[in-house]
Amino acid sequence: MGGLEVVAQRVASGLAARGHRVEVLTSASPGRVGRTVEDGVVVRRMRVANWFERRGIPFPIFGPSLLRHAWAAVRRADVVHVHDMLYVSSWVAALLCRLTRTPYVVTQHVGMVEHPSRVVRLVQWLVLRTVGTLVLTGAARVLPISPVIEQWTLSKLPRTRTQVLRNGVERTRFRPPRPGEKEELRRLLGLPQDEVLVLYVGRFVPKKGYDVVSRAIGEAYRLVFVGGDRPADVPESEHRLYLGALDPDVTADAYRACDVFVCASVGEGPMTPMEALLCGEAVVVNADPAMRALGLGDGVVELEVTPDALRDLLTDLARDPVALDTLRARGQEVARTIPTWNAHLDVLEAVLEEVAGGGG
Structure with missing residues (x-):
C-alpha cells in the first residue's frame, strides 16, 4: 500500500x-x-x-x-x-x-x-x-x-x-545493488538493459504528481511506474513502462534496477526518496516545503516539477553520465544520515x- x-x-x-x-x-x-x-x-x-x-x-x-x-x-x-x-x-x-x-x-x-x-x-x-x-x-x-x-x-x-x-528506513531491504545485480534485476523485471530508466513509485493520484511525471516522456530515457496498472486514460507509449503494484521487496528491486528516481509529491514528505537514495539511485524531488523538510539537502535535485522542466532535467542527466554519477554519489553521502x-x-x-x- x-x-x-x-x-x-x-x-x-x-x-x-x-x-x-x-x-x-x-x-x-x-x-x-x-x-x-x-x-x-x-x-x-x-x-x-x-x-x-x-x-x-x-x-x-x-x-x-x-x-x-x-x-x-x-x-x-x-x-x-x-x-x-x-x-x-x-x-x-x-x-x-x-x-x-x-x-x-x-x-x-x-x-x-x-x-x-x-x-x-x-x-x-x-x-x-x-x-x-x-x-x-x-x-x-x-x-x-x-x-x-x-x-x-x-x-x-x-x-x-x-x-x-x-x-x-529498513536498510537491509533498501540497499545499493551489488556488482552485476542491476542487470539481473532488469532481466527479472522485464526492463531494457541499455537505457536510462527513471522510476516513479506511488499511487497514481494528483498529490503524488503522477500526472506530471507521466507527461514528462522523453527520447533519452524511459519512465518506469510502480503502483498499479496503466490508467485507462493514459495512452500507450514505448516510453512508459508499468510494473503494477509490487510488494516492498520487489519495489526495492525496482529501485536498484533503475537510474533516477522522481518524487513529484505536493504537501507531504514521503519515504520513497529516502528509499531510493539508500538503493543507490540519483533522486529528483519537487521543490516543495514538505519535501525539503526531509533534510536530504544536496543529496537530491530540487525542481519546480512541470512536465517540460522535468523532461529537460532528465534528458540532461541521461545524456551526461558524469553528472548522473555525481548526483548519485552525493545521494549516497546523505543516505548515511537517514535514521x-x-x-x-x-x-x-x-x-x-x-x-x-x-x-x-
Whole structure:
C-alpha cells in the first residue's frame, strides 16, 4: 500500500517484537476483511466503501463495525496510536479515547495537502477546524514526521504538544545493488538493459504528481511506474513502462534496477526518496516545503516539477553520465544520515511508555 500503511506496519510489528501487545484497526482491501495475526500483531481489517478513491482521494468510509471494534480495542489499550487526523477511523479512535480517558498519540504524516480540487481543499479545512482540532488537541503528544509539518501544526493549533519523529528506513531491504545485480534485476523485471530508466513509485493520484511525471516522456530515457496498472486514460507509449503494484521487496528491486528516481509529491514528505537514495539511485524531488523538510539537502535535485522542466532535467542527466554519477554519489553521502527503524522505535517506545504511565 502507500507510505502511511508501510509506516504503520513497521511501527506495529517493531513494537510487538519488543514485547508489547499491539492491535491494529484498519480498513480492508477487497477480500481481506477479518482478524489475523501478523508478525505478532493482531490486525482487524474492516469492510469500507472507497467511493472517493475513484477521484484519487484515499478516504475510506467505514460501517458501524468500526465503532464496535474500536470501543473494544480502546478499552483494552494502555495507550492508542493514531495515524493522522484526516480519517474517520482516527476521529472515532480519538473520540473513544477521550470518553474512556485512554491516552493517545497522533503521528502527523501530512499537513494540508495542496490538492487541485477546491472541494478537497475545503473539506480538509473543515476537518481541521472541527474534528481534526479535537483529535490533535486531545492527544498527549503529536508526532509530526518533519519540522515543516510541526510548524504547520503549531501555526494552526499553538497549544498542541508536538515532538518531531522522522520515519526510519529498513536498510537491509533498501540497499545499493551489488556488482552485476542491476542487470539481473532488469532481466527479472522485464526492463531494457541499455537505457536510462527513471522510476516513479506511488499511487497514481494528483498529490503524488503522477500526472506530471507521466507527461514528462522523453527520447533519452524511459519512465518506469510502480503502483498499479496503466490508467485507462493514459495512452500507450514505448516510453512508459508499468510494473503494477509490487510488494516492498520487489519495489526495492525496482529501485536498484533503475537510474533516477522522481518524487513529484505536493504537501507531504514521503519515504520513497529516502528509499531510493539508500538503493543507490540519483533522486529528483519537487521543490516543495514538505519535501525539503526531509533534510536530504544536496543529496537530491530540487525542481519546480512541470512536465517540460522535468523532461529537460532528465534528458540532461541521461545524456551526461558524469553528472548522473555525481548526483548519485552525493545521494549516497546523505543516505548515511537517514535514521533506521530501530532509532525511530527507540523514541516512539519511550513516548508511548511515558504517555501510558501518565506522563503526558
